[in-house]
Amino acid sequence: MSLVDAPLAVGYTLGDFLLVAAAGFAVLAVGMLYRAVVGPTMQDRVLAVNVLGTNTVVILAILGAALGEPTFLDIALVYALLNFLMAIAISKFTVERGGVL
């Protein structure tokens, strides 16, 4: 019926594979967290959090597909908007004169 239930190999379905992939993206996001903690500059942290946020969007979308929850995509959309806003706002207000954009 749904593509998620299509068999892939040895009894596992595409849905299972997507869940594993989402876990992979989560591991990458945790790796990015190192840069967010270490820095050394504020811009490094913002950058790392921005990449982390993009990863979160992808994780949300993949989970939505794997679990058959299309509403996750709406959440991912809102998250992407907020992520962009976060990057712009922080870069704008960490600079003394606030001259970015």
Add this chain to the structure above:
Amino acid sequence: MADAGPPSGDDDPDADGSPDAAAASDADAATESASAGAVIVPVEPSSTLRSTIAHVAEAAAADGAAAIHLVEIASWRNGDPESDERAAAAERVLERAAAWANADLDDSEAPGAADVEVVTAVLGADGYLFGADDYVRVLAEYAEANGADRVVLDPEYTPVGNTTLLQPLEFGLSNTSLSVETAPVDRPTRRERFRTEATTGRFVALFGLSLAFYLLLGDPTYWFDVVTGVATAAVVSITLSRVSLDSNPAFPRTPMRIVRGVIYVPVLLFEIVKANLVVARVILDPRLPIDPTLNRMRVIVGSGLPLMTLANSITLTPGTLTVRARDSDLYVHSLVPWAREGLFDGPLERWTRFVYYGRRAARLPSPRERDDVAILQGDDATEELPIAAADGGDPGSGVESESGDGASVEAESTADPTDADEVTDR
């Protein structure tokens, strides 16, 4: 580049911005202007243009000024599609303004009124102008060529459309030898900054876009979504149509841009994937063979959306990252030398010009051939880094060593209000 001028022909701007008509009148006006001087009035259709001209004509007649120069500063570039129509429209505005000025002079009682000459010109159409400092440069050059010493500004002068340039323009002009004043005329209720006139075209375009977006997320067949969608789109377009679009959608232009944009997307995607693979190899290489530098490239695209498209395309193409856009100068950080060379070959600039101005406009020499590029760091550096911490001083001083375009650099470092702010802030 030879260009088919506007239909009227006579007032077609030359490369140095001094039209035939002005040059001819100058021959006899120059002798008097040494004593009396001439007045420059930048002209753009506005609600106070008529009274500004009346004021200028009266003042000129009273102090016996040699000439009134009515100039329109071009927001287009000769050779682009539609530049002819826009030049023709500018000519019409200028003709009307000149007619007003002549009528006012004829009505004037002052004895010097008959000697005042009215001259019109279109300036700065040989390149894109970015921001107030370019306008100041163009006006100063014209004033020098024509012996003018005074600039009178229309209080509603808004040449670029959605931002009023008046304050930075006034500030920049006050740093030149010209004297500046804003015409003391009554104006209608002051509009807020960063707003343009609400027009039906923009309203409809934004309404349609927001409604389409809403219904794409919702269900177009469900009446509740349609009703809320219309309400939301109405709120969005009423509040934002004046800030989010700065020019009217035009019939053949806007759809053509969209079509050419759709052609561009797969090309860009292919480039992104191809270059990403190469950069992936560089990054995963244990030796990490990178040689990053900051570079400067002067690009020939209009300000606003075209510049944003180009800057974002450069950023998306791996190995290059736009750090800063200062007028038409893009500061681009490159990770590896081949990315820098690819950038200087200018394919993305050509593609952007193709998307926004059509195929004819896309044929131009690469930035490298135009000598519009510079490397700011490392062994091959040709310019200093324009960063305060790097040279310990004025951010403008770093670019001054460039040979080609001294005038604009000077105008930038002396007359740019943001630079002045930077200096005072430190």
Add this chain to the structure above:
Amino acid sequence: MTAAPIETARVWLVVALTLLGLFFSFVSMVGVLRLPDVYSRAHTASQADTLGAGFGLAAVALTVGLAGAGFKSVLLLFFIFVTNPTAAHAIARAAFEEGIVPWIEGDDRR
């Protein structure tokens, strides 16, 4: 039970796209961790990550199907392609205005 060949092709395409997405996200993470300064990190953050997210979202769109909620995924993809470089540009510009000098070869800060 055997799926139709077209279904099988779609399944494997989803797998391939997801793996590509994972690969480029991995490159992005390695870049952000390894590269010496904020400007070079912004390269991989904006480019490799955009491509990684693009492949991942394309896989999702293909899985869900364009008739359903898949177009939202396409919308998301388009959105990320526009905003990611813009955000990277804003961050790089903020660093530039703070006066952070880009790292060049021979610089000892890592």
